[in-house]
Each structure stands twice: as C-alpha cells, then as structure tokens.
Amino acid sequence: MNKIDIDSYRVQESVSLKRIATTENFDADDDKLKKKLEKVRRELGDFQDTLYAHGKYSVLMCLQGMDTSGKDSLIREVFKDFNARGVVVHSFKVPTELELKHDYLWRHYIALPAKGKVGVFNRTHYENVLVTRVHPEYIMGEHIPGIHTVDDLDDAFWEKRFEQINNFEKHIADNGTIIFKFFLHLSKEEQRQRLLRRLHLKRKNWKFSPGDLKERKLWDSYQECYEDAINKTSKPHAPWFVIPADNKKAARLIVAETMLQELKKYKDIKEPELDDKIKANLEDYKNQLEKE
Numbered sequence: 001m002n003k004i005d006i007d008s009y010r011v012q013e014s015v016s017l018k019r020i021a022t023t024e025n026f027d028a029d030d031d032k033l034k035k036k037l038e039k040v041r042r043e044l045g046d047f048q049d050t051l052y053a054h055g056k057y058s059v060l061m062c063l064q065g066m067d068t069s070g071k072d073s074l075i076r077e078v079f080k081d082f083n084a085r086g087v088v089v090h091s092f093k094v095p096t097e098l099e100l101k102h103d104y105l106w107r108h109y110i111a112l113p114a115k116g117k118v119g120v121f122n123r124t125h126y127e128n129v130l131v132t133r134v135h136p137e138y139i140m141g142e143h144i145p146g147i148h149t150v151d152d153l154d155d156a157f158w159e160k161r162f163e164q165i166n167n168f169e170k171h172i173a174d175n176g177t178i179i180f181k182f183f184l185h186l187s188k189e190e191q192r193q194r195l196l197r198r199l200h201l202k203r204k205n206w207k208f209s210p211g212d213l214k215e216r217k218l219w220d221s222y223q224e225c226y227e228d229a230i231n232k233t234s235k236p237h238a239p240w241f242v243i244p245a246d247n248k249k250a251a252r253l254i255v256a257e258t259m260l261q262e263l264k265k266y267k268d269i270k271e272p273e274l275d276d277k278i279k280a281n282l283e284d285y286k287n288q289l290e291k292e
Helices: 030-054 071-076 123-131 136-142 157-172 188-202 202-208 210-216 220-231 250-261 276-280 282-290
Strands: 056-064 087-091 118-122 177-185 242-243
Touching: 030 071, 030 250, 030 276, 056 071, 056 123, 071 118, 071 250, 123 157, 123 220, 157 177, 157 220, 177 220, 177 250, 188 202, 188 210, 220 242, 242 250, 276 282
Parallel strands: 056 118, 056 177, 087 118, 177 242
Antiparallel strands: none
C-alpha cells in the first residue's frame, strides 16, 4: 500500500474544507488497511508502556467531527493494544449544572491526562466555538458578565474565545502534554448513508436521534465554523489534522500512523535507568529467586 504522508493532513496554513477530499484508501483493500493498523497500534501500545515508565509527558487526543463521522469506533480500534489503565476517554456532552457554574474550560482542565497517561476527548473544548456558535442561544446558560442577549455575541467575543483556547493549549503543551487534534472530515452524502444504516439495522436503531436530522440541516453552518476554528487554532504545539473520514478503516490508520510518527520524535521518552546499586546486583537478585 502507499506510504502515509502525515504532513498532507496537517494544517499548516489556511485551509478550505470544501477543497479537501473526504475519502482515502491508499490503493489498499480493507484487509491490508486492517493489518497495517494492527501493526501500528501494537507499536503505539509499546510506546505507551515507555510513556508511563518515563512519567514526564502525557498525551491528549482531541477528536471532532460531524455526527456519524466515526469517532467512537476509531477510539475502539486505535487503542485496542493499549493498557486500559493508561487510557482515559472523556465524551463531553451538554454541560451539567455544576459545569455551567464554572468557566467553559473548567471541565476540560480537570479531565486532562496525568503524566504517563493518554487522554482522549471525544468531542472537546472546541464545542464551545462550534455548537455554541451555530446555536448561540446556548451561551446564555453560561451566565457570562456583559452578555445579556445573543446580540452581544459579536466577532470580538468569538475571537477572544479562540485566543483563550490557544492559551489553554499552549499552557498544557509547555507543561508536558503532547496534543493531537483530529477533525474527521466526512462528506454529507456519507453521513446520509450512515444515518440510513442506523434506521435500517435494528441493532443500530439506538444510535439514531431525530435531532440528528435537525443538525444535518445546519451542515453548511457547521462546516464554516469548523473551518474557522481549525484555521485559527492550528499551532505548531497543537496542530490540527484533517482526516478523510468516508472510509473508516483508512481514517483509523491515518490517525494511528500520525500519532506514532509524531511520538517517535520525542527521543527523550525512554524507560528510566536502574539505580547503579540495583544494576550492579541484578545477578544476585536473580540467584536469590532461582534458589527459592
């Protein structure tokens, strides 16, 4: 299969989502894509062991995408070979009453992964410049000083929020969090087919909500907001990767390969050296156990 060039998905300058393909297969069939993913995720699993032992970095994967873009299944497939204790997944829903009593980033701060661990945000702090921008009335529940009606949510408000998000990510990156941000770029037609599948297959019915159709009617508004957010918040320390998502197997592989290639750049992440005294007595320790 063709080599994966992760930089072709990295956002390094202003992008137009309409001009970016939503499908990719690397000239490989499903079996080849599956086998390649199995190899990559084994390597990621080994890296996680080293990350945990090293204990100075954490990894945060941020996943965004339209409904049915494949976020849940991607998490399941990419992290299959990880130690479950080393991965924490947070799916952020509508803010609770408690969360609304804090600033909008609070619930994300307290969910950040500890050093040595991998955190996954399934929907992220970016919902605060996506769904709230498409539905500005939601902002009113945050009880922000100076914001009395949706008319107060002008361009300056959103620019300030982008600045806050950039500052948040710079702060955690400077303190040892390696950030990956993936936008699963789905076509509108593929979403239609996946929604129909949820309706046709009884075992998938539970995934469907009439609200999915209401949000689908706002497709263009969401695409504009995603594009704006991606362009204003893709930074060297926290880059966005736009992942073609119509082919789920290819999307999973691109995400896994991106993480592996980027994490391998951290040459300082290695298993800690044994204390000299312990190292000098390894043979003695082995002898003691073998003689039991």
